[in-house]
Amino acid sequence: MFISVTFPFADYRSLCEESAGRLERPCWGSADPRATFARGFGSIHTRTKSANGFVGENYYADCDNLIRYPAQLFLQPLCGGSRRILSYPFYRRFFFDGEMSGRFELGFRLNEASIHEIAQSSPAAEYDVVTLAKQILTSEAEINLLDGRIFKGPLHKAPIALRDGYILSSTRNNKLNIYDIETVGSNYVSVGAPFVFIRSSQATKISRIQQKRMLIDEHNLSLIATRSGVRNQHFDTVVMQSREGLDAETARERFARLFYTQIRALSFAHSFYLKQVDGGRIAGSSRLEPAIEALIERLKGLVPMENDTRDKSTCSTMREIISNMDIDPSGLSKEIQKRLKPGWIRKQLSRVFSYVDKKADKAIEAAASTATKHVLTGGS
Numbered sequence: 001m002f003i004s005v006t007f008p009f010a011d012y013r014s015l016c017e018e019s020a021g022r023l024e025r026p027c028w029g030s031a032d033p034r035a036t037f038a039r040g041f042g043s044i045h046t047r048t049k050s051a052n053g054f055v056g057e058n059y060y061a062d063c064d065n066l067i068r069y070p071a072q073l074f075l076q077p078l079c080g081g082s083r084r085i086l087s088y089p090f091y092r093r094f095f096f097d098g099e100m101s102g103r104f105e106l107g108f109r110l111n112e113a114s115i116h117e118i119a120q121s122s123p124a125a126e127y128d129v130v131t132l133a134k135q136i137l138t139s140e141a142e143i144n145l146l147d148g149r150i151f152k153g154p155l156h157k158a159p160i161a162l163r164d165g166y167i168l169s170s171t172r173n174n175k176l177n178i179y180d181i182e183t184v185g186s187n188y189v190s191v192g193a194p195f196v197f198i199r200s201s202q203a204t205k206i207s208r209i210q211q212k213r214m215l216i217d218e219h220n221l222s223l224i225a226t227r228s229g230v231r232n233q234h235f236d237t238v239v240m241q242s243r244e245g246l247d248a249e250t251a252r253e254r255f256a257r258l259f260y261t262q263i264r265a266l267s268f269a270h271s272f273y274l275k276q277v278d279g280g281r282i283a284g285s286s287r288l289e290p291a292i293e294a295l296i297e298r299l300k301g302l303v304p305m306e307n308d309t310r311d312k313s314t315c316s317t318m319r320e321i322i323s324n325m326d327i328d329p330s331g332l333s334k335e336i337q338k339r340l341k342p343g344w345i346r347k348q349l350s351r352v353f354s355y356v357d358k359k360a361d362k363a364i365e366a367a368a369s370t371a372t373k374h375v376l377t378g379g380s
Helices: 017-021 112-121 129-137 159-170 181-187 251-278 288-300 309-325 329-340 344-349 360-376
Strands: 002-011 042-046 059-062 073-075 085-096 101-110 140-144 150-154 189-191 195-200 212-218 221-226 237-241
Touching: 002 085, 002 129, 002 159, 002 251, 073 129, 085 112, 101 112, 101 251, 129 195, 129 237, 140 159, 159 181, 159 189, 181 189, 195 251, 212 360, 221 251, 221 360, 237 251, 251 288, 251 309, 251 329, 251 360, 288 309, 288 329, 329 360
Parallel strands: 195 237
Antiparallel strands: 002 101, 002 189, 002 195, 042 059, 059 085, 073 085, 085 101, 140 150, 212 221, 221 237
């Protein structure tokens, strides 16, 4: 069983004078052979090295220096039992489209030997994905910032520390006194609450989920949205129930995971944009449609790992999926904006109260879910 914790983030410093001191390197929009290290984060990679389970985009930075947590984490995901299972992290990565939207993505997996042993000794055993998500999000993490500050606390409370870590990493040193972290963060940069993506396999049967919304259930693909129970947030956990093996993510599964994850990150970025425009902090035209177009092109251009025939076949199949679906970025952009645009009631209330949209997470999740279902079902 694989678990991905994603923190969506938005960066609109391009709308500020001098881009608020943002570094031109690394050039995140496309692979930059001159960039090998992100300050305070870690090494920069193209997708040429082996990776178990989840695979991201072609170009990313490790976050080994920024984000730290125990190498071994014992969880209790089985229903009605105290059996502990080792969970270990296998990547900490940062992705950015170079324009407005990105994400911190942390990958975990449950110990494979334990999963197989449980399947043999207790065939009826079921995994509680809600409990699993909550345990991961409440596990202790450490965020090490370049200015010497260290955040220690549960993973789900790390957004501000991650925001500051990114700003410190991507700002020219001689501009930090001019464009201070808090001002830049308040106006132009934001990291959102995390959401969890879980892929279960034949060997990890999941228990009945009480609060859920079925996103997709067809063509051998099942996606369910549910809650982690950590915060007063809307559906922050997505579960993919696979009929395949533990390490056998299909092309359709990979496409669904990557598309949903990136659309949700884009939706967060656009929601933050609308919030800042509404509050008079930034001005400019929406770039959501070209961002969706770029997202589609990145998925179509996913380069297979060297000497990996299965990955080569998967990437080829993903390109075929996208081509056959004939995705309309304009239509998806309108669907997302419709769910994120401020309503009349909120506009009136904002005259009296400061902008606090308690339904922002719900709107972001709904926009991502609707767009994903629209794409994977051909608009039906």
